[in-house]
Amino acid sequence: MDIKVYKASGILQDYAAGLASDQEQREVQCLRKIYPEIATALAQAEADLEAFAGSYAKRIPPDLRSKVLAEVQKHSQESPLKLATESVKPTVAPAPTISNYPPASSQSLIWFLAAASIVGIAFGVWQYTENTENKTQIAELNESNSGAADRLIALENENSALEAEVNDSFKPDIRKVVLQSAKEGGTEQLAVLWNTTTGEVKYNPSALPALPSDKQYQLWVLKDGVPADMGVVPKDSNAAAFSSPVRVMAGDAFAITVEPLGGNPSPSLDQLVVIGNV
Amino acid sequence: MDLLYDHYGDNLYGIVNRITKDDALAQDVIQDAFIKIWKQSALYDSSKGRLFTWLLTIVRNQALDALRKIKRKNEIRGTAADVSLSVISAGNENLSIDHDVKTVLGSLDSHHRELLEHSYILGFSHPEIAEKFDIPLGTVKTRIRSAMQELRAVFGNGH
Numbered sequence: 001m002d003i004k005v006y007k008a009s010g011i012l013q014d015y016a017a018g019l020a021s022d023q024e025q026r027e028v029q030c031l032r033k034i035y036p037e038i039a040t041a042l043a044q045a046e047a048d049l050e051a052f053a054g055s056y057a058k059r060i061p062p063d064l065r066s067k068v069l070a071e072v073q074k075h076s077q078e079s080p081l082k083l084a085t086e087s088v089k090p091t092v093a094p095a096p097t098i099s100n101y102p103p104a105s106s107q108s109l110i111w112f113l114a115a116a117s118i119v120g121i122a123f124g125v126w127q128y129t130e131n132t133e134n135k136t137q138i139a140e141l142n143e144s145n146s147g148a149a150d151r152l153i154a155l156e157n158e159n160s161a162l163e164a165e166v167n168d169s170f171k172p173d174i175r176k177v178v179l180q181s182a183k184e185g186g187t188e189q190l191a192v193l194w195n196t197t198t199g200e201v202k203y204n205p206s207a208l209p210a211l212p213s214d215k216q217y218q219l220w221v222l223k224d225g226v227p228a229d230m231g232v233v234p235k236d237s238n239a240a241a242f243s244s245p246v247r248v249m250a251g252d253a254f255a256i257t258v259e260p261l262g263g264n265p266s267p268s269l270d271q272l273v274v275i276g277n278v
Numbered sequence: 279m280d281l282l283y284d285h286y287g288d289n290l291y292g293i294v295n296r297i298t299k300d301d302a303l304a305q306d307v308i309q310d311a312f313i314k315i316w317k318q319s320a321l322y323d324s325s326k327g328r329l330f331t332w333l334l335t336i337v338r339n340q341a342l343d344a345l346r347k348i349k350r351k352n353e354i355r356g357t358a359a360d361v362s363l364s365v366i367s368a369g370n371e372n373l374s375i376d377h378d379v380k381t382v383l384g385s386l387d388s389h390h391r392e393l394l395e396h397s398y399i400l401g402f403s404h405p406e407i408a409e410k411f412d413i414p415l416g417t418v419k420t421r422i423r424s425a426m427q428e429l430r431a432v433f434g435n436g437h
Contacts, residue, residue: 010404010419013426015327017398018335029326046328048429049398053334056399058292061305065283068309072279072316 006031007041016045034163173197177254179276188274192219192254199247201254205233208273211258218259219244220267221251230254232263253277279316286330290337293399297341303348304341311340338401386432390425397422 014020015028032039173196181188188209193202201219208217217233231245233256255275257267290311295304314336322332386394396402396410404422408415 008423010423013397013422014404016331018327018331018338019397019401019403025326043328044430045426046331048426048433049394050328050330051433052394052398052429053289053293053330056292056296057288058295060287060291060308061301064291064305064308065287068283068312069280071309072312075313075316 003035003037007038012038012042012045013049016042016049030159171195175278177276177278179254179256179274182255182272182275190256190274192276193241194248194251194254194278196249199249201230201244201246201248202241203244205242208233208256211235214261215258216261216263217256217273218263218267220255220257221248222253222255223251225252227255227267229263229265232259251278279312282315282333283312286333289330290333293334294337294341296395296399297338297401298345303344307337307341307344310344311337314340338399342401386428387425389421390428393418393422394425394429 011020011024011028015025020028028038028042032042175194175196177192177194179190179192180186188207190203190207195201201221203219205217211217216235219230219233220227221230222228228248228251229246230248234242253275255267256273257264257269258271258273259268287308291304291308294307294311295301298304298307315333318336322329326332393407396407397404402410404415404418407413408418411418413421
């Protein structure tokens with residue numbers, strides 16, 4: 001990632017001004033943790049803008065202070081439950097009094113009691129149904145919540161792995177070898193991170209175009225013009241960095257070719273996709 | 279909350295006043311905004327940005343909502359460019375900012391100040407700024423970047 005280009009894109013200023021979209025906010029929050037340079041630039045932009053906002057300062061009327069703080073105090077005394085329910089408080093009909101009851105004729109009284117019983121039974125049935133539905137909904141929500149928690153843990157693990165990858169790539173014994181397209185005008189490009197101390201080779205296979213189901217990419221290392229197999233590139237890998245199963249301590253160049261599924265003992269040079277000198 | 283009010287009150291009130299251009303409305307907005315700040319205080323995450331940026335976002339949205347309610351937003355925003363420097367040259371008794379910073383900020387390129395004001399203070403998006411000033415979106419982004427560089431130069435030299 002080109003940090004200079006990113007800093008110049010204006011996204012940090014938007015973030016500092018509180019105008020970035022949700023997606024941009026997530027992106028900046030992630031990148032500021034990975035790149036100290038971005039964190040510094042962002043802190044600087046925020047501080048500058050805060051100072052700029054200071055030029056608009058106007059003495060707040062003294063009597064407003066007590067009014068505002070009293071209002072805040074008033075709200076702080078209200079329980080969260082009350083705050084949450086007060087906007088949906090149902091209208092409660094006045095409780096019936098003796099005078100509201102129907103005339104005391106026996107027939108009317110029977111009809112009234114019958115109607116009240118029907119309403120009572122209907123309410124009971126409704127309550128039972130509602131209760132059952134609520135229980136089902138709570139169970140569904142618990143399940144959904146548990147799924148979300150699992151996904152969050154998976155994402156956090158993925159994020160930690162990515163951060164570890166990024167930190168690894170800055171170690172002094174890591175050499176970055178850029179593999180360019182072997183075809184004239186080709187745009188394929190891939191970077192290989194080679195740990196010259198441990199011999200581990202990592203790269204991001206998703207940077208390469210998709211292949212037919214019977215083909216597979218294969219990585220090679222060239223030493224004095226002789227290619228050595230570094231293993232095939234897994235077809236279904238979504239990982240940001242794939243570690244080659246073969247370690248190598250010396251090499252002049254890395255290359256990737258297209259081979260039949262499972263790989264070849266020697267490279268098909270006419271199928272060379274990308275190559276880069278160490 | 280008292281500390282928050284005492285520390286940021288003047289800055290936030292000045293910005294709300296700049297947006298609403300109405301003292302009474304600005305005072306209502308500040309009151310509602312501080313209640314909202316209190317209610318949402320658990321949502322503030324210092325790892326995501328400065329406290330002032332968070333406060334400003336709440337206060338600015340509250341001011342813009344208030345304007346929308348009284349259907350005066352377009353009228354107020356329409357005159358924003360005309361008075362962009364008025365705050366700097368306004369009566370000193372109202373300004374709690376120290377004179378050095380005020381002078382230094384006053385030396386900002388007027389176009390830069392105007393863009394920063396629309397973007398940061400008045401909450402215009404880049405496309406809205408492009409439409410208002412009738413300039414391409416790319417130019418808006420470039421000029422805001424230059425404005426930020428100038429701001430950095432201003433505060434990088436002694437502030």
